[in-house]
Amino acid sequence: MTAADTSSALRTTPLFALHQKLGARMVPFAGYSMPVQYPQGLMAEHLHTRQAAGLFDVSHMGQLLLRGPDAAAALESLMPVDVIGLGLHKQRYGLLLNDEGGILDDLMFVNRGADLFLIVNGACKEADIAHIQGRIGSRCELVPLPDRALLALQGPQAATALQRLIPGIGALVFMTGNHCDWQGHALYITRSGYTGEDGFEISLPGDAAQAFAEALLAQPEVAPVGLGARNSLRLEAGLCLYGNDIDTTTTPVEAALNWAMQKVRRPGGERAGGFPGAAIVFEQLQEPQRLKRKRVGLIALERIPVREPAVLENMDGQHIGHITSGLLSPTLNQPVALAYVAPDYAAPETQIFAMVRGKPVPMKVTATPFVPTNYYRS
Template identity: 55%
Template sequence: MANDQAMLTTPLTALHEELGARMVPFAGYSMPVQYPAGIKQEHLHTREGAGLFDVSHMGQVWLSGEGIAEALEAMVPSDLVGLGMHRQRYGLFTNEDGGVLDDLMISRHEDGFYLVVNAACKAEDIAHLRAGLPASVTLTEMTDRALIALQGPKAEEALAKLQPEVRKMKFMDNWPMTLLDSPAIISRSGYTGEDGYEISVPAEVAETLARRLLEDEHVEPVGLGARDSLRLEAGLCLYGHDITTRTTPVEASLGWAIGKARRLGGEREGGFPGAQRVLQQMRDSAPEQKRVGLVAEGKAPVREGAVLYAEGGDEPIGEVTSGNFAASVGAPIAMGYVRADLAEKGTTVEADVRGKRRSMTVSSMPFLRPGYQR
């Protein structure tokens, strides 16, 4: 599949193939799903050392011009007017019904805002931004850059060998700096639940950077398979699965992503698409459904699409949206939506797995303690 002309490639494709990656199509790109060590070992290595991920398929966008904070804030529930310089926030694009169009990362710089959007929604997100932003704001799609994630407790040690300033960064800092004599944008963040960095560099520098990082004994390449199992353990949503246009931020247990200033009684209450419905759900504390963590009995995972029932019940009360065996937790875990009255931690529900009921317990998330550098 890596040689399929219909597939887009990243600046690291040749390196993935050299390292023995199994390449699969993902969001229109040929991407590594795993390397010879295997998904479980890659997952555990990231929790213990440092995993190197190619996320260059994601969209990188730069916004510049007058009134960016106010204009972008009108499209997301985040507080962007109050966002500090070189700081980053998790954001959501919502539609007029309050459903989630995509999730993204937003950071503020002296000369603009830097956005990272999901690969599968990249074209739609950019069109959405162009349609929603005023003429005073210029949107530049940064197609000439790669994006590399370095995740795990040894990430700081490995990256600091190339740029010592990264030691000073805290969780959700986003700093412009020089790396391998090239302009880089580095955030201390990621999507694994571990300390780490996401590193944007010019495409021509990406392979050299990856090779230099892999020279560190603690750094190993990690594919999409372990990236998915890591983010599930961290209780992090995958767009198109755990959040969609059919789920609001409140239903998705993402109310924390709505800035304090944008909430009920805030100085800039509402003002984003779907605000009436979203704020009504916050006001009433009564959405019909809620995203919850779930832990199953036994060892077999309960996969996406499994219908959920109340214990001993006959009527469906929800559905699993992500599920896998969690290598670090040592149990089958899942995320899914349940009827709001069954969302309390400790509640027992049942999943229909190939016609048989599996007992699952509603759990808090994340499923393991995050390692973020705060």
């Protein structure tokens, strides 16, 4: 996911007319005109997703295929992630890195057998395509899918609603996918999302997107949800927003994304290294005491929302970091934030202060997610 783009030349998704019909407030985001909220408002949309099922238009994101017998090894050469060992129709989170170990983009990818299916961030997709083509284009075929739409159905009742349209889809478990058919249209559905809830991401032809979205919205559990609630949901789940919490200046280790780098790709692993920035990333993995900053979760001890880019200070008033994402959690009714702090202040329960309009707001470091996840694993 990416931060907003304020460009005036905006593109639209296949659901633009439906958003207008539903009364959405549209805003510029990643070069597109996107719904930030509908008439029911951000708070209602957020809570509805936590309790039932929310439908999100994420068609601004990039969908790509990599094809060829060397595609998995080629993609693995760009990321500190196990691509070769990924099972059929299994999905994984990945990180494209630059030569300094900085994060060019975070993405999702699926081994579909005949190809690798990638979903990349909307504001990064042109740069990602150029990067991938330039680095591994001689080893595999890269096929952008600009005519595909992407919908996310999220929430504890998402499977109940989707199964009425796609019988048997509830058999999928978290981070798996499969080919499906709806009224003659070829869909690819994964059980995944960016809210911390159970749910699905549905890739489908753009010319079928509105009819399919309307069929989902006809289900009693489903309501439309905009980018505002998508942001508050992902923050409660402790998930990074590209452009805010991670970017080209942050490494996976600084961003506390060590879990995304499988053992086989780490120092001593069977296929260790070989990706851009490997020496820097490996040094940080092996000598974490040399880190200059680390991403942490924070909860405010007063009910004062703390937003990016608020400065963080210690008890002596010294600058120790800054907020990268922050808001009043609709679920917890308490301010939460992601931030980068000096390593000496990264331990859970450490108290620090965020400067909000010149006033120090006490906060404490806490583990994420802020709200427990609800992924369907079995």
